[in-house]
Amino acid sequence: MKKPTTGIFKFTSCDGCQLSMLNLEDDILRLTELTEIAYFREGEDNPLVGHLDLAVIEGSISTESQKKKITDIRERSRHLITIGACATAGGVQALRNWADFDAFKKIVYPKPDYIDALPASTPVSEHVHVDYELWGCPIDTLELSEVLTSFLIGKRPGIPAHSLCMECKGKGIACVLVSREEPCLGPVTRSGCGVLCPSLNRACYGCFGPMEGANIETLSGIFERFGYSADECRMMLDKMNTYAFRKERTEKS
Amino acid sequence: MKSRLKDFFEVLGPSYRIIGPKIENGVVILAEIKYGDIPAGYRDSQKPGRYRLSPEKDSQVFSFSSGPDSFKRFLNPPLAELFHFHRFETGLGITSPPFSEKGGISETGLPICFMGIRACDLWALKLYDRIFPGGRVRDRTYESLRRNSLIIAFNCLYPSGNCFCLSTGTGPEVKDTFDVAVTELKDSFLLEEGSARGKEILGLLPLGHAGERQSLEKRERIETCKALFRKSIAADELPEIIFRNLDHPHWEDIARRDLECGNCTQVCPTCFCNTSYDFVYPGGISGEDKCNLELSGRRLRKWDSCFSRDFAQVHGGNFRLSRKARYRHWMAHKLAYMQDQFGLPGCVGCGRCITWCPAGIDITRELEALRPHS
Ligand code: SF4
Ligand code: SF4
Ligand code: SF4
Numbered sequence: 233m234k235k236p237t238t239g240i241f242k243f244t245s246c247d248g249c250q251l252s253m254l255n256l257e258d259d260i261l262r263l264t265e266l267t268e269i270a271y272f273r274e275g276e277d278n279p280l281v282g283h284l285d286l287a288v289i290e291g292s293i294s295t296e297s298q299k300k301k302i303t304d305i306r307e308r309s310r311h312l313i314t315i316g317a318c319a320t321a322g323g324v325q326a327l328r329n330w331a332d333f334d335a336f337k338k339i340v341y342p343k344p345d346y347i348d349a350l351p352a353s354t355p356v357s358e359h360v361h362v363d364y365e366l367w368g369c370p371i372d373t374l375e376l377s378e379v380l381t382s383f384l385i386g387k388r389p390g391i392p393a394h395s396l397c398m399e400c401k402g403k404g405i406a407c408v409l410v411s412r413e414e415p416c417l418g419p420v421t422r423s424g425c426g427v428l429c430p431s432l433n434r435a436c437y438g439c440f441g442p443m444e445g446a447n448i449e450t451l452s453g454i455f456e457r458f459g460y461s462a463d464e465c466r467m468m469l470d471k472m473n474t475y476a477f478r479k480e481r482t483e484k485s
Numbered sequence: 486m487k488s489r490l491k492d493f494f495e496v497l498g499p500s501y502r503i504i505g506p507k508i509e510n511g512v513v514i515l516a517e518i519k520y521g522d523i524p525a526g527y528r529d530s531q532k533p534g535r536y537r538l539s540p541e542k543d544s545q546v547f548s549f550s551s552g553p554d555s556f557k558r559f560l561n562p563p564l565a566e567l568f569h570f571h572r573f574e575t576g577l578g579i580t581s582p583p584f585s586e587k588g589g590i591s592e593t594g595l596p597i598c599f600m601g602i603r604a605c606d607l608w609a610l611k612l613y614d615r616i617f618p619g620g621r622v623r624d625r626t627y628e629s630l631r632r633n634s635l636i637i638a639f640n641c642l643y644p645s646g647n648c649f650c651l652s653t654g655t656g657p658e659v660k661d662t663f664d665v666a667v668t669e670l671k672d673s674f675l676l677e678e679g680s681a682r683g684k685e686i687l688g689l690l691p692l693g694h695a696g697e698r699q700s701l702e703k704r705e706r707i708e709t710c711k712a713l714f715r716k717s718i719a720a721d722e723l724p725e726i727i728f729r730n731l732d733h734p735h736w737e738d739i740a741r742r743d744l745e746c747g748n749c750t751q752v753c754p755t756c757f758c759n760t761s762y763d764f765v766y767p768g769g770i771s772g773e774d775k776c777n778l779e780l781s782g783r784r785l786r787k788w789d790s791c792f793s794r795d796f797a798q799v800h801g802g803n804f805r806l807s808r809k810a811r812y813r814h815w816m817a818h819k820l821a822y823m824q825d826q827f828g829l830p831g832c833v834g835c836g837r838c839i840t841w842c843p844a845g846i847d848i849t850r851e852l853e854a855l856r857p858h859s
């Protein structure tokens with residue numbers, strides 16, 4: 233049987249998630265036996281030709297040409313998955329979605345006219361159909377290996393969709409929200425990070441994005457009772473998953 | 486005289502892994518402990534969505550109440566490996582994993598001694614004993630851990646601000662399901678045997694004789710504790726309050742406040758739901774033979790919650806799509822269906838779901854809001 237082909241593509245991002253792929257070590261060697269890597273910018277430099285069984289996308293859609301490129305990749309691929317906060321939620325660069333883009337450009341670049349970018353950074357799912365989204369900033373390597381393998385062997389990824397709190401309680405961590413009034417985003421955030429922050433006795437920053445059904449309004453209300461202003465509560469969500477959190481919030485209310 | 490509690494640890498130490506209360510980051514958790522770990526004299530303040538431990542020393546040893554943990558973490562671990570599977574070029578292989586997950590059989594192979602388990606949790610344990618070893622499916626891990634475990638139960642001196650076992654008839658006094666029951670008196674501990682094994686253990690301790698005076702003091706202490714409860718539920722009106730009010734507008738009100746985070750179910754000693762899934766390693770499980778191996782995987786079992794969207798999902802989705810439906814299901818299972826299912830209360834009044842709910846949702850108040858005259 234012919235090995236399935238995989239392509240790994242980068243859009244607007246920091247490359248951190250693709251590097252997680254190289255960090256798979258043992259697994260990456262085994263993965264290359266399960267699939268033929270047809271395109272991988274981080275590892276080699278071939279132009280994309282023909283069709284793919286699996287397209288893995290890192291990075292958000294931020295320019296006009298990226299919109300065309302993602303459509304082209306989708307048309308060539310049987311399955312398409314996104315990895316990381318940029319591809320899945322628009323990334324930290326989506327902060328410009330809520331600001332004056334031209335003013336931003338002027339502050340950052342000496343010659344802003346050279347910048348060819350869309351005024352908003354958006355997740356891949358706003359442009360093409362996505363078969364699976366792996367959240368995280370950066371993604372967890374174990375989860376990545378699980379998702380890739382699952383697509384290559386045809387099973388459902390064993391990755392839960394529940395809140396971080398579920399994983400936090402499983403680990404027996406003393407809740408920083410209930411015992412110390414820390415503004416922990418765990419109750420509205422997807423699990424997946426291994427409970428990094430609460431296990432270090434800190435509040436969760438929401439790196440893995442909003443879980444499905446996140447009740448952001450209510451959690452912000454709780455933080456306001458702890459003494460944070462409405463603005464501060466909003467800023468807690470305005471990080472690498474800002475677009476997804478705001479979307480989840482407005483769709484709810 | 487109270488320092489003689491240490492004898493207990495000395496006698497049990499060599500043959501048991503003692504699981505008991507200990508402070509971690511300002512919270513009383515359960516872990517493998519030594520005598521010195523007991524948070525003697527600490528008092529907790531528990532309110533809906535709030536927990537604080539005060540370091541001011543009380544003259545009593547066991548002044549603190551339950552924290553988020555219960556025996557469930559140890560007998561039904563949050564994450565357990567059921568087996569490993571391997572796909573070779575020539576076929577499939579299954580191997581059993583070493584039980585090393587937190588809460589599984591300890592590396593030393595010693596059975597567990599639960600030190601300081603309360604009345605409410607003993608009722609939950611009784612329920613677990615009906616669910617896990619009984620029924621059509623036997624959970625052999627639970628069975629073996631449970632069969633060899635030793636229960637040293639404690640009568641509560643103070644209920645926490647969220648305890649309501651008095652109204653559910655599950656506390657604060659321990660009645661059965663223990664090997665030894667301990668009541669802290671003013672100057673000593675009163676120890677009572679509850680099983681042959683308990684009797685044997687008491688025989689190993691240098692004890693004085695307890696008489697009428699100690700029994701009287703125990704009764705007084707339990708009555709004092711009973712007078713301190715601040716919460717209750719109308720247990721004698723269950724399950725009707727729920728079944729007659731399935732369309733009550735109050736469910737919507739709860740749904741607005743509910744975060745569907747699942748904390749309540751994870752801390753509840755009677756919640757037992759779990760899910761299993763396969764985690765596949767293309768490179769094989771580290772440390773295992775990789776000759777001719779195509780794939781390896783672990784079948785894992787993990788605590789789940791009826792608040793999660795991917796819980797009880799069938800093809801096409803989850804039947805309880807709304808948050809309202811999920812909370813209602815949870816509360817109805819605790820306060821109504823479990824009694825029918827297992828012949829024991831599904832809620833033992835421990836108050837953990839109230840304390841550890843970040844939104845402070847209080848099962849006693851929600852139930853009260855459903856009652857017709859309230
Ligand atoms: S510490 Fe944060 S993630 Fe953990 S249970 Fe509390 S709120 Fe949830
Ligand atoms: S009742 Fe509280 S702890 Fe339970 S899911 Fe809702 S918000 Fe979370
Ligand atoms: S429902 Fe709440 S009070 Fe009742 S046993 Fe569970 S955690 Fe304790």
Ligand code: SF4
Pocket residue numbers: 550551603604605606641643644645648649650651655656657658833834835836
């Ligand atoms: S619910 Fe009752 S038995 Fe349980 S800790 Fe509170 S007072 Fe003790």
